[in-house]
Amino acid sequence: MEHAKELIHRLNKIQGQIEALKRVITQDDKTCADVVYQIKAVKGALKKVGDIYADAYISSCITDGRDPKKSASEASEALKAILNA
Numbered sequence: 001m002e003h004a005k006e007l008i009h010r011l012n013k014i015q016g017q018i019e020a021l022k023r024v025i026t027q028d029d030k031t032c033a034d035v036v037y038q039i040k041a042v043k044g045a046l047k048k049v050g051d052i053y054a055d056a057y058i059s060s061c062i063t064d065g066r067d068p069k070k071s072a073s074e075a076s077e078a079l080k081a082i083l084n085a
Helices: 004-026 031-061 070-084
Strands: none
Touching: 004 031, 031 070
16 A cells, blocks of 8 residues: 555554553643543544545555446445444
8 A cells, every 4th residue: 555654654643642642641730621632633643544544445446447336335335434433
């Protein structure tokens, strides 16, 4: 997959965000807003990874020379799964 390097980079950043979230949760001086902000950041970053992966997956399904009906069906199912996640 051509986007693998970018996805790994983003996942490494998310890993750092999760470590920061753990620290925020365990610190007594942090507010609920601090925790919610960190959670929102992680969710947004994961959504972006999903969006990039979905785009690359759907593009490859449609252009890889397989049966167009089957490829479109697989792409549609993948997109539904991602949107409902």
